[in-house]
Amino acid sequence: MTKLGNDFENFKTWDKENYFHPWEGLKVQGAGKADRTFSEYAEGIYVYDEHGNKVIDGPGGMWCMQLGYGNAEIADAMAAQARKMAYCSPFSEATSVSAEFAHAIAERAPGDLNRVYFTTGGSTAVDTAIRFVHFRNNLLGKPAKKRIITRAHAYHGGTYLTASLSGKPSERQWFDTDQVLPHFLPDVNAFRRPAGMSIEAFLDEKVADLENAILELGADNAAAFIAEPVLGSGGVIVPPAGYHKRCLEVCRKHDVLYISDEVVTGFGRLGHWFASEELFGITPDIITCAKGLTSGYAPMGAAIFSDRLFKDIEGDVSKDVYFTSGYTYSGHPVCAAAGLKNIEIFERDGILEHVRKVTPHFQKRLHQMLELPLIVDVRGMGLVGCIECSLTREGQASAGIDATIGAVIDARCQELGLMVRPYGNMAIFSPPLVITEAQIDDMFDMLTEGVQRATRELLEQGLELEQERA
Template sequence: MTTADQNFLRPWQDVTSIGEFDWTSLANSEGVFVQDTAGNELLDGPGGMWCVNVGYGREEIIEAVARQMRDLSYFSPWSMAAPVTTKLSEKLADLAPGDLNNVFFTTGGSTAVDSALRFAFFYNNCLGRPEKKHIISRVNAYHGSTYLSSSCSGKMREKANMDMIADTIHLLPCPKPKDKPADLSMDAFCDEKVSDLENKILEIGADKVAAFIAEPIMASGGVIVPPDGYHKRCHEVCRKHDVLFIADEVVTAFGRLGHFFASEDVFDVVPDMITTAKGLTSGYVPMGALFISDRLVEEIKSASNEARNFVSGFTYSGHPVAAAAALANIEIIERDRLLENVQQLAPDFEASLQSLNDIPCVTDIRVKGLMAGVECELDEDHPDEMRDVEFLYKVDEICQQNGLLVRPVYNSCVMSPPLTISRSQIDDLVGILRGGIETAYNNL
């Protein structure tokens, strides 16, 4: 069942086509499945938008939200406290790595990133170095849709017709192992990508660079897993040059890689700030959270005896209903041992997806935890991205007819199913995906 919305301008939509496109209309959901308005059941490969971590239809979250709405539907975070938000901030500080004990609530991922960057500027102003404002990011990164976070995003084709901050934001080449020259070892490739960061800091001048921002794994960029050791070494470079390291864990936090946070447990890095959203509430209601290290707060304190107001925040910062959803969501992750489930399933998920390697147009398969990108190119020697995008639309259409949502990103099918997925559902997912790619390829 589809709907041609006349009045709903969607994210990324071609504005010349409002009302012309038929969108699959969803009516119900349960577990790892959504159901369209005609009753067709679809396994949710992308997990909503990388966010439905505990799966759909969780009564505990629904009840917690309803209860909180009855008890206290809103409080002003400027002047009041609410037990539910206090409890959530304590729980989050407890779960976060290292000294990331200061939780700044936001409305989603973009506002978490925006707030992190604004905090980096604020921090440097407080320390008396107002010229330290440049930000370094990477090609293929996605950090959000506010002016500042979108300017730090590196998906170049998405910048057309959209104004961006250009003079103080710098994009490094993407650390995508597939793009490594054949005669270069992975270690040498990693050296090169780490040097890109250090060289850029030196070129701009370390006294002018505020922060390096990086997703542990680039999600919307196609699930790009950097070479081993990359993040740890980038973090060392940042420390050496007094540049803040911001980990954008909007996708990777809350279980996607088998841990509450991926930075320390997977990549051995304790960042200066971490941004989160999505899996924090599993998409039941909007909420994001920025984690700021004690070190930064202490440095601001010791720089002066004056008050230092971080003049930033939202009407819905720490919204009690969202906080109730987040607490219930975290309780489910802990009670149902979902992190352990991801750790146990990850090798099967990877092996199963890697089996698609025998399909001629599949040119790269990248998997980590329950995140995967299956890249398809019809002619690797003569790249034509639009042709490959069209091809993946076909794959998506066929998979949907067979009960799987794919929703490709450019030339990659990206998968991030609910963390509750079972082994047999992984087999179903990969089986339908194989059928979709092979059928589309054979029909060319």
């Protein structure tokens, strides 16, 4: 394990004073008192902090550490590529490793999704997808066909454009976003459906949401519908069975493109390269992916386009126009080398098959968590899960003490050796795909105890917990 020097207190000072982190609390940052855990060494599914404490990485980094930490093969492939060819301009040159990686992705993508546009991550992948949709409609003489339909609680990225399409209320309050481009549909979380409404009726309502929106906007104005197969950051919301297939049919009926945002679900999280076709029975027009693309070893994303989208804008009808959108690090050779080795290991070691094998046990342990009185709902699919907690049996509270429960659970779990991702009254987890059944048991044992400790802590504060469920 890496030993820390005597100057580690300097690192803490520099982190507080110089490193402006994502999701930085300004009350803390402004006072220079941010006190984060330092992750200094990692191996497999475990991360070690600056004190040498070993914890299971429940969130899998940020949904991305598919093969776990310390994979020497990926590190060696990156080092070899950096020595051979560290950079290649994607604007005017090509290099074999990036071309091979694009081909490998296209081979594994559904249908005729064969055009791979490399980006720097998930946000820029979605950003590129939207820009292409607009670009294409301009070439087709449809300048008004620009509106993008999205969902409440969806998350599509952190750029200005993609943040405008994201429906997580907590991330929109203090930022400016485009108020014209997006059209938001209501929540697709079945847990929030009205009392007495069946899943079938809820599904019908959600599909009708989409068609009504297209009719309201006008098909001449509605350009695309963007949807996560499973809404990850918004709380692991799994839409009702048949939802995506029926939504695709609505889009086809009205000439609206379907963008499947697989930044979280792609590359093994649900046991397949991509979830769209294998699990949801759809072949979208565009797929966006990132995170598991390189198992988190290098920053990379991709927007994958259907050949069909190019047939009416290329060749003689193209007007000699260029798609003048690009990134300095698109198709970066070192990142591509990491991605190619990632795919090689996935297939050699049967990672997708392993995920499908351990998923039933993971989901069984997840659903057993519902026996705890603090937990009002559990949601998950593949190796991703979420527990939603509330002091009220309805689980509807979104402010006050309920909004801090996730952080309390995370703190108690870290005492036991487990990190989770707190989000309001929820705790989310998406561990490395190499996790074993025994390690799944360890994780859920710690989570169970962490929730119980959090419950006792809340009760000791004089708060009351409604034990009965509706």
